[in-house]
Amino acid sequence: MVSTSSKPLNIDLSRIRSDIQALQPQLVAWRRKLHQRPELGFQEHLTAEFVAEKLQQWGIEYQTGIAKTGIVAVIRGEERGARSEEEAYTSVLPTVGDKIRDSRLPVLAIRADMDALPIQEENDVPYRSQHDGVMHACGHDGHTAIALGTAYYLSQHRDTFSGTVKIIFQPAEEGPGGAKPMIEAGVLKNPDVDAIIGLHLWNNLPLGTVGVRSGALMAAVETFHCTILGKGGHGAMPHQTVDSIVVAAQIVNGLQTIVARNIDPIESAVVTVGKLHAGTALNVIADTANMSGTVRYFNPKFEGYLAQRIEQIIAGICQSHGATYELNYSQLYPPVINDPGMAEFVRSQAVRVVETPLGIVPECQTMGGEDMSFFLQQVPGCYFFLGAANLSRNLAYPHHHPRFDFDETALGMGVEIFVRCVENFS
Template sequence: MVATTAEAKSFHPAAIRPEIQALQDSLVQWRRHLHQRPELGFREVQTAAFVVSKLQEWGIAHQSGIAQTGVVAVIEGDRPGPVLGIRADMDALPIQEANEVPYRSQHDGVMHACGHDGHTAIALGLAHYLTHHRDRFQGTVKLIFQPAEEGPGGAKPMIEAGALQNPSLDAIIGLHIWNNLPLGTVGVRSGPLMAAVELFRCTILGKGGHGALPHQTVDSIVVSAQIVNALQTIVARNVNPIESAVVTVGEFHAGTAMNVIADTARLSGTVRYFSPQYDGFFKDRIEQTVAGICQGFGAQYDLDYWKLYPPVVNDPAIADLVRSVASAVVETPAGIVPECQTMGGEDMSFFLQEVPGCYFFLGSANLSQNLAYPHHHPRFDFDETVLGVGVEIFARCVEAFCR
């Protein structure tokens, strides 16, 4: 199914500077090189090597092997000043690509189905531009090429390895190529942009038996069905209706035969929310719900609950900077989309907990070219015009912040 996305919109005349327009063919080449060679989280060996080869070619100082496969590059302007971080994730997904294009994945069962190949190409384009135009900014730009955003998460290990130090960042900015918005738009807002991601796995331990003799059993399927229904009331009856939250049970496994009552059932799911006030709330409420129902039916349970990513929360001042910069590139007001929140999660959130910053969406869908399939779809692809737009917006962010 193709995403319901409006047609691509236009850019301001001459919004993309000639030096970046001249990079467009290279940006496409780099992106397609990476697209053909996708790698899963913490296995981005070829990807990191490609990034390092370009940094070496351009004489840019860098460190590699950070949090296994991460790379950090440092580019200094011609005068001292603030330090701005730019983050790009590099990993792919365990998806078999269905696109019939010359640059389709050469790695069976692995695909760049979320645009991270584009993020890496954009960051390389910015590196090329900045190192040839150091006179246009003061201070330092730190490019963070991060592994494993899709899981288990590479941002936190990079932070623990010192990626935000030497020099310490004053702010950080990142983007996500976004097929939920058309080319020529930018989604940017202050405050929460993406949701916290928490996960749970629960095993219900009952007592099995004959399907015709339920009174001799503790039916784990009946208990689990009650739990699934009750979990839906947590958001409906415990969360302020003005707030947004989701509790989803995505897996339910039980039983081996039609006439056997299962002694064990397993279910798992995810929790999403924006407001930090709910940190810890869902874990406690889910366990209370499971425990109460199991007690009522005489069952036991084993519950695992863990936090994956906190919510992505943008600093208002840095979001204003990005919004101002983007307004000079895309046609306004339609090109700036403030209501762009999503219950999707992102480990950019860990960087934003440490340093004020902004994460924004860069519209990349183009229905007229059949480039509007959703993220994580086996036919995901995007309008590569967005690559130069991403470099331009990043360059303007650097020049606006580092002055």
């Protein structure tokens, strides 16, 4: 469980417009239907069908089958002659504003992920997962419902914004990653996206708060798998062997020196060995040991460096013991880095929805990773956390926990923030 800081703040529903308040029961119903039918990455067929069915019903232009199960909806606003060009861009960051002034028709993208996790749900609720061993344990069902609610509202109120909104329903955020193949398929083109925003329902923050910051919000995600190749033998005759367990133990300790002694203490990084398997009997020295771990960091300058140091340490320790190794290192997601102007823009809209000053949490970094980072490498944008924990209702279990759930009041708040961003970006 998270701490008592997950108690919600006082929620002023008057900050959410009446049309979105009226949509709240539908948001809950959509979220719960999605929660009952969770699907793993690139297998979100039922989810995609549900999203497409709603978009078609509302007369929204969309394309399916992008990166297997991804969908992009396009909603075009009506030009409002009442606003001067200068007024239309006063709330948009300068770097994006200059680009938009050239095209005159701004394009804002909103991204929502759709996939679930290979977890057996333990919640005893009417809407619990009906798919054995699969669960929406990270809030992506809520992200999809918020994106649908935003699409519906904007389709019914096209006169409130100019330009175009692209809503990207992305598969496989949890792995192996759907953002990059969607980008490669051209979702940021035709029309070209000027900026992108997205949110993550966040049980590390209480309901009624928004975590938004400039710069690095979430960490890069890298993984390694290493096999230590020694020489097995009798446990009573170690001089005849190369003990892979002893070598692995020294490697685990050695890897901890990377952050402690190679990284500036002002910076943040993590090297974690999460799996270590070796041996079959108590009196047999194992000839092989297998270890796996993860690497996290915020500063892009560490890309490649940590991988290099890890291999140097493994190679050096193996050589000193007469062992060899096989190392497989993967760079999965880069860090999630928000554009300063877009972060300020999102913050300026969020303060209209949550009570200030407590409602805005500027320092909310996490070493968790997200492939929203690939979108942010392509266009300026902002990814932010929407507090969804409510300890008083026992809705505060951490993400990826089999009893994860969140306060659904956050759904309407998410729609309101997205809609305000669209209206004031255009």
